[in-house]
Amino acid sequence: MKTNSFVLSVEGLSKTIGKREIVADVSFNVGGGEIFGFLGPNGAGKTTTIRMLVGLIRPTKGRIQIGGYDLSRQFLKAIRQVGCIVENPELYPYLTGRENLELFARMVDEITPERIEEVVRLVELDHRIDDLVKTYSLGMRQRLGIAQALLGQPQLLILDEPTNGLDPAGIREMRSFVRQLAREQGISVFISSHILHEVQLMCDRVAIINEGRIVKTGRVDQLVANHAKVEWLVQPQESGAEKLRQLPYISQVEILDQGRVLVHMPMDKIAETNEALLKQQIRVTGIRPFKQTLEDIFLEMTGGNSID
Numbered sequence: 001m002k003t004n005s006f007v008l009s010v011e012g013l014s015k016t017i018g019k020r021e022i023v024a025d026v027s028f029n030v031g032g033g034e035i036f037g038f039l040g041p042n043g044a045g046k047t048t049t050i051r052m053l054v055g056l057i058r059p060t061k062g063r064i065q066i067g068g069y070d071l072s073r074q075f076l077k078a079i080r081q082v083g084c085i086v087e088n089p090e091l092y093p094y095l096t097g098r099e100n101l102e103l104f105a106r107m108v109d110e111i112t113p114e115r116i117e118e119v120v121r122l123v124e125l126d127h128r129i130d131d132l133v134k135t136y137s138l139g140m141r142q143r144l145g146i147a148q149a150l151l152g153q154p155q156l157l158i159l160d161e162p163t164n165g166l167d168p169a170g171i172r173e174m175r176s177f178v179r180q181l182a183r184e185q186g187i188s189v190f191i192s193s194h195i196l197h198e199v200q201l202m203c204d205r206v207a208i209i210n211e212g213r214i215v216k217t218g219r220v221d222q223l224v225a226n227h228a229k230v231e232w233l234v235q236p237q238e239s240g241a242e243k244l245r246q247l248p249y250i251s252q253v254e255i256l257d258q259g260r261v262l263v264h265m266p267m268d269k270i271a272e273t274n275e276a277l278l279k280q281q282i283r284v285t286g287i288r289p290f291k292q293t294l295e296d297i298f299l300e301m302t303g304g305n306s307i308d
């Protein structure tokens, strides 16, 4: 029986190996047609989570639902909703793109020749599909891998580091292709990546995982708007900084030279903050907001843990 409307729903997911909790109480939902980024530094638990999502390893605790089916109780129904590429796609270089797809289609039920044609068009490989895969660029191989993953008409596509090894043009191409899949086909995409600039451009929402735990989930645009840096020019500086420190939505107050105080705050609280300072007879002579990138926010959330 289907129980919820999210394409992917993860609740309290944990994995303990030996004595170590590698993934701890991870929860998030992915809606229809949504591109969801899963970000974390090295060793944060991304691959372990993805391996649980595709049924390669069993969770110690928690629940995974795909297309409304419980992965542990209705495994086949749930897993049929997923197409995935973990690491690099498995392809035969001495066969053509079409032969690779035909071979794979034989292993999956109910794949018609028309469906093969359809996915080839979707990944825009029509003109090269009868060439040997060994002559393909890495980007084309990735797209053929995605075509393979799409054969069974999944609702959810899971891509582990899909831009790994691609050059900047290949990365851009992959981004627009993934967006098109989500927009035109309504497919949900769960994507792990360490190229934060790309994730910021590609994903609707992200979860940031650090040391096995989710430290932040949210819409990319809101995360960026909520984590701005704003420089306030205030007089007197000390009492201005003190008042700023008291405001509940402000974090990391840093006193700079010449009356400048740098704080982390949501962009839409600037007017409210200004009023609060004026009420305390603190003169505000300048406000300079700086937008942070997803990468800045990521580094803040993960304590500067490296992502490469």
Ligand SMILES: Nc1ncnc2c1ncn2[C@@H]1O[C@H](COP(=O)(O)OP(=O)(O)OP(=O)(O)O)[C@@H](O)[C@H]1O
Pocket: 017, 022, 040, 041, 042, 043, 044, 045, 046, 047, 048, 049
């Ligand atoms: N089978 C295992 N036995 C013991 N430790 C493991 C096992 N699998 C993973 N780990 C450890 O769990 C942690 C998380 O690993 P995981 O591969 O999920 O991280 P990741 O976020 O995918 O990192 P990366 O980006 O480097 O691939 C790492 O410290 C890893 O060494």
